[in-house]
Amino acid sequence: MDGINLKNISYTYPGSKAPVLANLNLQVPRNKWTTIIGHNGSGKSTIARLIDGLLVPDEGEITVNGMTVTEENLAKLHRQLGIVFQNPDNQFVGATVADDIAFGLENHQVPREQMQPLIDDALKKVGMSDLAAAEPTMLSGGQKQRVAIAGILALHPQTIILDEATSMLDPEGRKMVLDLLASLRQTEELTIVSITHDPVEMSMADKLVVVDHQGIAEEGTVDQVLKQTDLLRKLGVGIPVGQELRDYLVNAGVEVPNRYYSINEMVEWLCQKLS
């Protein structure tokens, strides 16, 4: 079966009484962008770690493009799936940008003579070719996360998981990473799974999944999920700006259709009404 499938997954952290996930079912479609949202501690990152095999579920089964995630399959799994974590400073091992990517390839037993073209190609894809020889400490947060993504792309993965990969970046760095992902989804055949609190990142997804109370509270398209601002507030995630304005207007007694508005759609609606 294509994509990522989690079937009847339960997981309890060692030493914890209550399960963080109980009997969870989730389908992540192949070559689409799926974003998981939920408040801190809801189990979003646990899902990412279970898919990556960093954690083993107490119950249930996970498959990635038909392959069951088991300890024996991990090396195979990690050739087609990579994770970018939150803190850009914790992901570097190499002395230079190119070395860092080579290190990942080495771990997957890529022969040395095949490495250079793979490194060049991956750095080109993330727009970092000029900085191949740079020391990681000289890079901005956004550049570091781009290198982390290049390290994954070098292995030609089918799936990239971003676990709050933009949350510690400044606005310029965040835009840099999101622009890269938007262009990669056009040029590469990639399944993207992102975990985020950022309204801009949320609105880029093909499918949004809300995790709450040990399971899936809601799922659907961006339009279907982001129009539910009461739910978003309850979850403590950001409200998209167009939606925030809609809520203020509705509270002031203005009739606005109950649907999701991006900033541009909101401006358009206002222009129609006002001119």
Added chain:
Amino acid sequence: MPEIKLTDVSFSYLNRKEPALAKLNLTIPDGSFTAIVGHTGSGKSTLVSLIDGLIKPAAGTITVGTTSVGTDSKKTELAKLRQHVGFVFQFPEQQLFAETVEKDIAFGPENLGWSEEKVKAAVHNALVQVGLNAELASRSPFMLSGGQMRRVAIAGVLAMQPEVLILDEPTAGLDAQSTAQLMDLVDHLHRDGRTILLITHQMEQVARFADQVVVMNHGRLMVDTTPEKLFSDSRLLAANHLDQPAAVRMSQQLQEKGIDLPLTLTIKQLSEQLAPRLGGKE
């Protein structure tokens, strides 16, 4: 209550050619909420480190209230600045160390030589200020959530009762709810009379809370103005790699389509402008 004044202040880090700050002049009135903005490496952190006496100027003088320091000042004189100023560093929860929340918050006040009773009261007040339940006092700070840990770290600074509070990117990495709670706390501290210096990349925070905004670029103070003036100057914003708040962008888009509208800084203000024209309440 102290006014902050920097006169012709320069500073260079060892082994760097370009000065981190060059000939900077700035006055921050007592009780103001001043935002300091600029891209990474523009000199924002150097500026506030000088005000907190963490580093000594290479030229010029820094005055906070009645305390002045210059190039000849000794460490003890620099430390006097810190009697007025509390500094919440970036990701302050990384500096928590004590076995309980209470002990962590008490560390600063104890170092000021306060009596046991005074320290106890200060810790209690600080916990209330940051909105943490008193029951958490005896817990390990490391068992708390990220947002709670950050509030413990801020309580540790507030317990010393500083008149000036510096916050360096206090909401970085927090979710929307924790961000809103923390900014409400900062706003409340400001209304209570404290001078706030906020380093931020979030232009929404500048628009909503600040009454003065200082733009830094390559170690120079580019402009010292109000949020209204800064955000209506798109050329100045672009030259300093700064975004417009979404409400400003939306009101400009509407203006461009021929709708007569003043520049609004927040979504709430924009709604207040629009609602009456759309059949809603004033």
